[in-house]
Amino acid sequence: MLFHDCTTAPSPRRVRIFLAEKGVRVPTVQVDLRNGEHLGEAFLAVNPEGTVPVLELDGGQRLYDIVGICRYFEETVPQPALFGTSALEKAMVDSWLRWSDREGFYAVMDAFRNSTRGLKDRALPGSQSYPQIPELAQRSKLRIADFFGRLDDRLGSSEFLAGPSFSIADITAMVSIDFAAWMKIVPSAEQAHLQRWLAAVRSRPSSQA
Amino acid sequence: MLFHDCTTAPSPRRVRIFLAEKGVRVPTVQVDLRNGEHLGEAFLAVNPEGTVPVLELDGGQRLYDIVGICRYFEETVPQPALFGTSALEKAMVDSWLRWSDREGFYAVMDAFRNSTRGLKDRALPGSQSYPQIPELAQRSKLRIADFFGRLDDRLGSSEFLAGPSFSIADITAMVSIDFAAWMKIVPSAEQAHLQRWLAAVRSRPSSQA
Numbered sequence: 001m002l003f004h005d006c007t008t009a010p011s012p013r014r015v016r017i018f019l020a021e022k023g024v025r026v027p028t029v030q031v032d033l034r035n036g037e038h039l040g041e042a043f044l045a046v047n048p049e050g051t052v053p054v055l056e057l058d059g060g061q062r063l064y065d066i067v068g069i070c071r072y073f074e075e076t077v078p079q080p081a082l083f084g085t086s087a088l089e090k091a092m093v094d095s096w097l098r099w100s101d102r103e104g105f106y107a108v109m110d111a112f113r114n115s116t117r118g119l120k121d122r123a124l125p126g127s128q129s130y131p132q133i134p135e136l137a138q139r140s141k142l143r144i145a146d147f148f149g150r151l152d153d154r155l156g157s158s159e160f161l162a163g164p165s166f167s168i169a170d171i172t173a174m175v176s177i178d179f180a181a182w183m184k185i186v187p188s189a190e191q192a193h194l195q196r197w198l199a200a201v202r203s204r205p206s207s208q209a
Numbered sequence: 210m211l212f213h214d215c216t217t218a219p220s221p222r223r224v225r226i227f228l229a230e231k232g233v234r235v236p237t238v239q240v241d242l243r244n245g246e247h248l249g250e251a252f253l254a255v256n257p258e259g260t261v262p263v264l265e266l267d268g269g270q271r272l273y274d275i276v277g278i279c280r281y282f283e284e285t286v287p288q289p290a291l292f293g294t295s296a297l298e299k300a301m302v303d304s305w306l307r308w309s310d311r312e313g314f315y316a317v318m319d320a321f322r323n324s325t326r327g328l329k330d331r332a333l334p335g336s337q338s339y340p341q342i343p344e345l346a347q348r349s350k351l352r353i354a355d356f357f358g359r360l361d362d363r364l365g366s367s368e369f370l371a372g373p374s375f376s377i378a379d380i381t382a383m384v385s386i387d388f389a390a391w392m393k394i395v396p397s398a399e400q401a402h403l404q405r406w407l408a409a410v411r412s413r414p415s416s417q418a
Contacts, residue, residue, distance in 0.1 A: 061297060068304030075296035087284035088270060095277030098310075106311075123348075128355060133344045139332075146337060 003028045004046060004054040006038075010105070010179040011066055011125075012053035013209065017171045018070045020206035022077045026055075039127065050127040067097070070168055082168045089163060096154075096162040096169035103147045104176030111140035112183060144180050148187045148194060155193035166201070174201045212237045213255060213263040215247075219314070219388040220275055220334075221262035222418065226380045227279045229415035231286045235264075248336065259336040276306070279377055291377045298372060305363075305371040305378035312356045313385030320349035321392060353389050357396045357403060364402035375410070383410045 003026040005012045019026060031037050031052050038050045047054045047064050055063040055072065063069045074083050084090035113123050115137035123130045151173060154161060161169040177187065177198065187194050201207060212235045214221045228235060240246050240261050247259045256263045256273050264272040264281065272278045283292050293299035322332050324346035332339045360382060363370060370378040386396065386407065396403050410416060 057297070059297075063300055063304055065304035065307050067307050068300045071303040072296055072300035075299055087281055088266070088268075090284055091272055091277045091281035094280040095272055095274035098274050098276050101307075102315075124352075130348055130351070133342060133348065135342045136345050139339055139342065142339070143333075 001026055001058055002056040004031050004043075004052050004056070005029065006031050006033045006052050009033055009052060010109075010175050011051070014066050014171055014175050015053045015055075015069050016209035017175070017206045018082060018168060019073065020209040021080060021082060021166070021171075021204075022073055024073060024077055044127065048127065049125075051125050067101075067168070080166075082166070082171075084162065084165075084167060089165070092162040093167045093169055097167070097172055100147075100161065100169050100172040100176060103143065103150070104173055105179070107140045107143040107147060108176050108179045108183075108185075111137050111144060111185075112179070114140070115183070141183075141185065144185050147176070148191060151197075152187070152191040152194040155197045160197070166204070170197075170201050171206075174198070174207065210235055210267055211265040213240050213252075213261050213265070214238065215240050215242045215261050218242055218261060219318075219384050220260070223275050223380055223384050224262045224264075224278050225418035226384070226415045227291060227377060228282065229418040230289060230291060230375070230380075230413075231282055233282060233286055253336065257336065258334075260334050276310075276377070289375075291375070291380075293371065293374070293376060298374070301371040302376045302378055305376070306381055309356075309360075309370065309378050309382040309385060312352065312359070313382055314388070316349045316352040316356060317385050317388045317392075317394075320346050320353060320394075321388070323349070324392070350392075350394065353394055356385070357400060360406075361396070361400040361403040364406045369406070375413070379406075379410050380415075383407070383416065 003015070005016065005028045007030065031043055033052070037043055038052060044050055047062065049064060051064065053066060053069060055069045057063070063072060071083070074081070084093040113119050114132045114134060119132065121129045121131055123132045160166050161173055180186070187198070189195065212224070214225065214237045216239065240252055242261070246252055247261060253259055255265070256271065258273060260273065262275060262278060264278045266272070272281060280292070283290070293302040322328050323341045323343060328341065330338045330340055332341045369375050370382055389395070396407070398404065
């Protein structure tokens with residue numbers, strides 16, 4: 001098994017935190033995104049999309065997707081459960097995972113990739129070129145503010161995002177918030193429920209992964 | 210149990226097809242999106258986001274998310290499995306589900322909502338107003354062409370999107386293609402693998418749901 005990682009990038013960090021919560025260690029190789037290693041011939045032979053994370057399994061299969069990789073470990077190392085246990089919990093985790101991915105992670109990514117000088121024509125991840133859209137960066141920044149507001153609401157009535165237990169949805173939301181901080185966009189000190197939760201998830205050792 | 214549906218909308222159709230594959234019937238109420246019923250007081254009391262589908266459970270809990278609702282039925286009605294069976298299959302289904310959702314469904318939605326006259330200031334689903342970005346509609350149309358090309362590649366080496374079995378990923382991709390056809394964007398007749406698969410998934414009775 002081999003995990004293709006990049007310690008400075010938010011996407012593989014979501015998997016690293018998940019693995020840390022599970023107490024799983026996987027042989028890891030670093031991909032130097034800053035110097036374009038992900039778009040070089042050697043890495044494109046591993047993943048034609050040119051994205052990290054990638055998990056290579058011992059049977060030769062490869063998983064290119066953050067959530068797919070996490071699901072593999074949920075099935076093979078069930079404890080602690082990070083996708084829920086009962087039918088309702090599993091449904092709630094999938095719901096809040098998808099919400100925090102779309103309204104959080106991708107909103108932050110759109111804001112960042114469409115406004116960062118070094119990413120001109122790299123407005124979407126992957127091997128294809130897409131031009132930046134400055135208006136989309138602006139709209140995405142409004143969405144991030146909405147994301148923070150709705151997180152605060154939700155966390156006013158729930159200890160963690162999907163319910164009483166920490167889950168992959170919390171990982172996704174925390175990494176999205178840390179990613180937004182690259183642009184100096186941070187939740188308000190007055191968003192007390194969000195701040196309470198953020199202090200709790202950041203105090204877990206996995207958050208250092 | 211009560212399912213809040215809208216027969217003309219792509220999002221709840223994803224759930225309807227899933228339920229048809231499972232052979233599950235759920236009491237259903239229609240929400241008239243065309244006349245704004247989803248943004249009226251009565252429906253906002255059911256779902257403050259103003260989106261369908263919604264599943265209300267007998268215990269009073271509500272699920273607002275397409276995939277979360279499908280996961281609930283996968284757990285309570287396991288056969289036929291639509292999220293995979295082995296750890297690797299489950300990981301592959303989650304990977305291709307997330308891929309077809311992001312590269313297919315959301316690309317089509319962005320193209321449609323940012324270019325349709327009747328959706329001015331309704332560029333994103335939900336109760337918030339966001340202005341349209343015509344450039345994003347254009348970029349999203351390029352992404353749909355990429356989506357078709359990559360589907361064709363994948364289906365050249367796999368019977369269904371996530372492997373040898375039909376799954377929720379196929380539902381997501383098929384509904385995305387049908388949604389793109391609203392804008393007269395359709396796969397090419399030369400994309401033979403995609404056409405082979407499309408004929409197969411469309412011939413399933415569930416596709417009429």
